[in-house]
Amino acid sequence: MSDKLILKKDHLTTFLRKLSKEYQLVVPLKNCHGDTLFTVIEDLDSQPPDLVNQPQNSLKEFMLPQQEVLFTYKNSPGDYSFSPATVKPPPTIFFGVRPCDLSAVLYMDVIFLQGRTDPHYLQKRENSVLIGLNCNTSFADCFCNATRHGPFLEYGSDLQFTDLGDRFLVEAGRSRGEEIVRKWGYFFAVAAKEDRARKYQVFLEARGGFARMVHVDQAIKRLREKKVDDSVWHELSLRCQDCGGCAYLCPTCTCFTIIDRPVDNVRGERLRSWDACTFAGFTNMAGGHNPVNAATDAIRQRFMHKLCYDVKDHGRPSCVGCGRCVGICFGGTDIIRFINMACEGI
Amino acid sequence: MTDISPLYLPQPAVINEVIEENSQIRTFVLSFCDREYNEKFTYLPGQFMMVSVPHCGEAPISFSSTPEEPGHIRLSVRRAGRLTNAMHRMKKGDVVGLRGPWGNGFPLDDMVGRDLLFVAGGIGLAPLAAVIRTCIKKRDQYGRISIIYGSRTPSDIAFADDIAAWGMEKDVECLLTVDKAEPGWDGAVGLVTSLFDRADFAPGKQTALVCGPPLMIRAVLSDLGNRGFADEEIITTMERHMKCGVGVCRHCHMDGRLVCADGPVFSLARLRGLEVMELG
Ligand SMILES: Cc1cc2nc3c(=O)[nH]c(=O)nc-3n(C[C@H](O)[C@H](O)[C@H](O)COP(=O)(O)OP(=O)(O)OC[C@H]3O[C@@H](n4cnc5c(N)ncnc54)[C@H](O)[C@@H]3O)c2cc1C
Ligand code: SF4
Numbered sequence: 158m159s160d161k162l163i164l165k166k167d168h169l170t171t172f173l174r175k176l177s178k179e180y181q182l183v184v185p186l187k188n189c190h191g192d193t194l195f196t197v198i199e200d201l202d203s204q205p206p207d208l209v210n211q212p213q214n215s216l217k218e219f220m221l222p223q224q225e226v227l228f229t230y231k232n233s234p235g236d237y238s239f240s241p242a243t244v245k246p247p248p249t250i251f252f253g254v255r256p257c258d259l260s261a262v263l264y265m266d267v268i269f270l271q272g273r274t275d276p277h278y279l280q281k282r283e284n285s286v287l288i289g290l291n292c293n294t295s296f297a298d299c300f301c302n303a304t305r306h307g308p309f310l311e312y313g314s315d316l317q318f319t320d321l322g323d324r325f326l327v328e329a330g331r332s333r334g335e336e337i338v339r340k341w342g343y344f345f346a347v348a349a350k351e352d353r354a355r356k357y358q359v360f361l362e363a364r365g366g367f368a369r370m371v372h373v374d375q376a377i378k379r380l381r382e383k384k385v386d387d388s389v390w391h392e393l394s395l396r397c398q399d400c401g402g403c404a405y406l407c408p409t410c411t412c413f414t415i416i417d418r419p420v421d422n423v424r425g426e427r428l429r430s431w432d433a434c435t436f437a438g439f440t441n442m443a444g445g446h447n448p449v450n451a452a453t454d455a456i457r458q459r460f461m462h463k464l465c466y467d468v469k470d471h472g473r474p475s476c477v478g479c480g481r482c483v484g485i486c487f488g489g490t491d492i493i494r495f496i497n498m499a500c501e502g503i
Numbered sequence: 504m505t506d507i508s509p510l511y512l513p514q515p516a517v518i519n520e521v522i523e524e525n526s527q528i529r530t531f532v533l534s535f536c537d538r539e540y541n542e543k544f545t546y547l548p549g550q551f552m553m554v555s556v557p558h559c560g561e562a563p564i565s566f567s568s569t570p571e572e573p574g575h576i577r578l579s580v581r582r583a584g585r586l587t588n589a590m591h592r593m594k595k596g597d598v599v600g601l602r603g604p605w606g607n608g609f610p611l612d613d614m615v616g617r618d619l620l621f622v623a624g625g626i627g628l629a630p631l632a633a634v635i636r637t638c639i640k641k642r643d644q645y646g647r648i649s650i651i652y653g654s655r656t657p658s659d660i661a662f663a664d665d666i667a668a669w670g671m672e673k674d675v676e677c678l679l680t681v682d683k684a685e686p687g688w689d690g691a692v693g694l695v696t697s698l699f700d701r702a703d704f705a706p707g708k709q710t711a712l713v714c715g716p717p718l719m720i721r722a723v724l725s726d727l728g729n730r731g732f733a734d735e736e737i738i739t740t741m742e743r744h745m746k747c748g749v750g751v752c753r754h755c756h757m758d759g760r761l762v763c764a765d766g767p768v769f770s771l772a773r774l775r776g777l778e779v780m781e782l783g
Binding site: 236273416446 | 764
């Protein structure tokens with residue numbers, strides 16, 4: 158990351174207000190129930206971003222909406238035609254994105270843009286600017302240190318913020334971030350040597366501050382060496398309640414299904430919506446034949462994909478360590494439980 | 504604005520002919536409504552199309568035609584559920600949507616100069632038909648061709664006219680068997696593997712292409728192995744639930760591989776080491 162700049166915290170709202178004149182702004186925001194969610198912000202003055210709590214959702218629902226129209230179709234005798242969906246997402250700035258969630262977007266870039274380009278993802282992604290916020294203190298279930306996606310982000314954001322008390326250290330990562338600091342340069346001062354030193358200090362404290370010790374590397378190694386006993390999969394598959402909560406909340410679970418929704422007899426939409434590999438129907442084939450035995454292996458694909466296949470294919474696990482599935486899972490079969498079971502007896 | 508390529512957008516294609524192969528399988532001869540698209544369109548045997556039928560979504564269907572006869576593609580469809588049943592109700596002049604071609608195709612280049620053994624069960628002959636037609640079109644590039652085809656009953660034998668025509672070609676041998684005989688059937692009864700003793704096997708200079716239901720694949724692969732075929736000489740296709748066909752939705756996962764993008768054609772050598780139910 159190139160030049161290091163300083164933005165005084167007192168100036169944050171004004172800075173965001175400027176940005177919101179040209180972009181749709183998405184920030185972590187507390188709703189009326191007290192839940193923090195990434196939300197399109199309308200009024201910065203009455204609702205400041207919540208930079209203290211972990212957002213319950215991630216950026217996934219903005220890049221890969223829970224349901225989206227791929228195209229519409231018309232059919233009548235002798236005719237069946239298809240029209241591309243025409244919604245154009247507005248240019249959007251995501252502010253206050255934690256390293257885990259930002260890494261998750263980088264992972265989605267690989268899935269949807271490497272190889273064949275997914276036009277629907279591309280449209281949203283190329284219209285987005287990501288402003289990251291490093292984590293000085295981890296949240297209760299976080300273990301991004303163990304998955305190597307945090308607590309500080311090394312690369313990939315457009316601008317990266319670090320909280321230094323009364324100020325943010327701001328680093329431009331990609332050209333879009335540089336454009337922003339150039340365009341609104343009057344908000345920023347060049348960082349002093351002490352500010353840079355302070356960032357390193359904060360990073361060391363953050364790295365040492367995790368409440369949980371999760372042996373991600375060990376689990377990856379044992380999976381690769383096929384040393385995880387079948388009984389682990391069986392027990393977890395039995396306990397999984399097949400609710401899909403983990404997959405929906407997970408910022409890197411991107412499996413989807415595609416269905417037709419008839420509008421009337423002669424028109425309809427083709428939709429894609431989130432799916433989960435833990436669902437019994439995910440692999441079901443015509444005639445009731447299923448290559449995955451739900452009773453014993455329902456949950457195998459989930460953890461193998463994140464901790465084994467993606468390490469092989471992309472060099473690091475696609476679990477980013479955000480801990481969301483730990484909080485949501487009432488089956489008690491979340492990824493930390495799995496990692497602990499996989500490493501038992503070492 | 505970036506170019507938004509139509510990754511999920513099908514192309515309308517009209518049904519020119521419907522061939523009733525048996526009570527469960529029909530072959531649809533299709534051409535794209537857009538003439539220019541139809542002329543440029545090409546594919547590899549072993550690849551598949553995602554077929555759209557109004558209000559039914561999509562299903563992956565392999566080509567049973569050869570790209571050596573451009574302009575018309577054949578999709579042979581077995582009634583299996585919602586979409587395939589709806590397709591069986593369609594007639595000449597009706598329009599479906601086609602998206603593709605997806606998947607990898609058979610390694611035709613590696614097969615040049617070799618004898619070919621095709622082992623198929625039921626609808627599994629559809630993708631192999633694409634290869635057989637192609638090899639017969641380029642007859643001098645390949646050695647002897649043996650086709651071993653198993654059906655449930657004699658009335659379930661699909662592609663009967665094609666099989667008869669292939670059998671007339673030089674150095675092409677077709678052996679048929681059924682699981683259960685019917686009055687008037689004097690051919691073989693038993694699994695495809697029961698015909699293996701009658702066929703001329705030549706591991707080392709022969710490639711085996713195997714396609715059919717999982718249990719058949721399992722039996723055939725192990726039998727061929729016992730008869731001396733190397734893993735590289737045995738080619739098969741995998742079938743899994745699919746939604747996108749392009750390696751993103753992950754419904755067709757198979758121990759870290761995706762059947763739509765890494766397959767559906769695999770040599771036994773590529774399957775070794777993977778946990779795949781077809782290998783037992
Ligand atoms: C690579 C490949 C090539 C194929 N080639 C042929 C062929 O040439 N001829 C043929 O008759 N059949 C072929 N099949 C099988 C065919 O795709 C299924 O029979 C078909 O999807 C069933 O859809 P349905 O709506 O009639 O059945 P339903 O049981 O109602 O299926 C509902 C949905 O589940 C999914 N699904 C169910 N079974 C399968 C399956 N076996 N494979 C993929 N998705 C499935 C589909 O998305 C389908 O829309 C092929 C499958 C694959 C994977
Ligand atoms: S692992 Fe937990 S959260 Fe995920 S589907 Fe099963 S019960 Fe639900």
